[in-house]
Amino acid sequence: MTGLDDGRLASIRAGFPYLHGRAYLNSGGAGLAWRGQSAAAAVYYDDVASMGADGQRLWMALGVRARERVAALLDVPVKDASFFRNTTEVINLAANSMEWHAGDEVVVAADDFPSVVWPWVRAEAAGGRVVRVDPGTEPQREDRLLEAITSRTRVLAVSHVNTVTGTRLDLDRLGRACREVDALLVVDGIQALGSLPVDLTYVDVYAAGVFKWLLSGFGTGIGVFRERARDKLTPAYRGYRNKPPSTDFGYADPNYPGLYVLDATLEFLGSVGWPVIHGRVDELTRRTADAIRALGIEPITPADAQAGIVSFRTEDSAAITAELLRAGVHVVEKLGLVRVSPHFYNTTAEVDRFAEALETALAGR
Incomplete structure (x- = not known):
């Protein structure tokens, strides 16, 4: 991934306790707090x-x-x-x-x-x-x-x-x-x-x-x-x-x-580097979109006009979102669409976890 080695990323993620054990892919709803904020x-x-x-x-x-x-x-x-x-x-x-x-x-x-x-x-x-x-x-x-x-x-x-x-x-x-x-x-x-x-x-x-x-x-x-x-x-x-x-x-x-x-x-965030943050969001978003396409679903979000959000439609988006949550993957349903929004603190493994959970949820429909 862009600009962060595994050690630096692990150090950053340690400051976001809610990331532990789950794939939080809803920063478009609310970004996670980091440990330095309570002290500030x-x-x-x-x-x-x-x-x-x-x-x-x-x-x-x-x-x-x-x-x-x-x-x-x-x-x-x-x-x-x-x-x-x-x-x-x-x-x-x-x-x-x-x-x-x-x-x-x-x-x-x-x-x-x-x-x-x-x-x-x-x-x-x-x-x-x-x-x-x-x-x-x-x-x-x-x-x-x-x-x-x-x-x-x-x-x-x-x-x-x-x-x-x-x-x-x-x-x-x-x-x-x-x-x-x-x-x-x-x-x-x-x-x-x-x-x-x-x-x-x-x-x-x-x-x-x-x-x-x-x-x-x-x-x-x-x-x-x-x-x-x-x-x-x-x-x-x-x-x-x-x-x-x-x-x-x-x-x-x-x-x-x-x-x-x-x-x-x-x-x-400035110490992480804004080019690094923006680059990671872009890469993770593109990986998310590619994973959705690999399951035979074309995202609603245009590939040439996306930022940190990828949205797609399924037969029952609310039910799919609920199934993903049960699998520890946090996304959100909006007006019939499933919305996925990774941030720089996410990993490729978390996007892959989302894709696997989505495939399982779709297979059960």
Whole structure:
């Protein structure tokens, strides 16, 4: 496997106790915690216990460092990145910071995650329209979104990687099309960030919770508002951190205990190496897809547009998922599909264990 010898991988896996005895292939649901996180969170509470409010300078300084780590990971200016509660808050903040007019249009895929689709109904109250695009087959998804963009489009809102099908969209292609009509590209990146390299050159707003591929638990979300978005949007939420005329969208203190965890985890992941992590996710995902094909099933996820997720359909996906769990293989059923999502801490042996358990489950149907 890419970039990690057996000894280094074994050392990393020792920090993820839930991996013992099972094949956990559901990081697209929630990434596993590692042992260093409890210690990181304890530092925050120890600081508060020993210093009270006098320790504020410490946790604020750590928040700045975590923000710098995120900005470096996404290759954006630090001022563009802020912390929020979750992905949904960031997308709603973008939707409610737009001044809508009659005739405005927002383009979304009809089957996209609710947090991508529903924040934009405010445009309809102003006489606009949310254009819900039938994505067709997965290879058609991106083209159909592009075909729906018109001179009336103000926003294209998409998932970077679809949470059900695993299809990855080309953000450069979508962003260039948005700029041709002066629209914003708003992206839910929760199923991408940490599993593959992310390029925000043509993205205006990028939102991602940290509990999946960034392994850092619930309650913290990353929101990136690029300069082009700040020029077009007026922050709907105001507070002591972004008093007018500030165009910063961070309006209050973030979840500092969560940032202690995120900061430590980003340091840990950086020590593994992001190219190594991304390469392993890619290799394990491809191995998973190949194993599924070897059993006579063609994955729903396009081979040329996948990231960390491979989804496929069987006659009874819920029953198959349950049988895999009984065999110690953790995957999930989503809207009639079986979804498999390995992370860098998984091994080829665990993917092979999944394939063997799937073959046995299919044979028993």
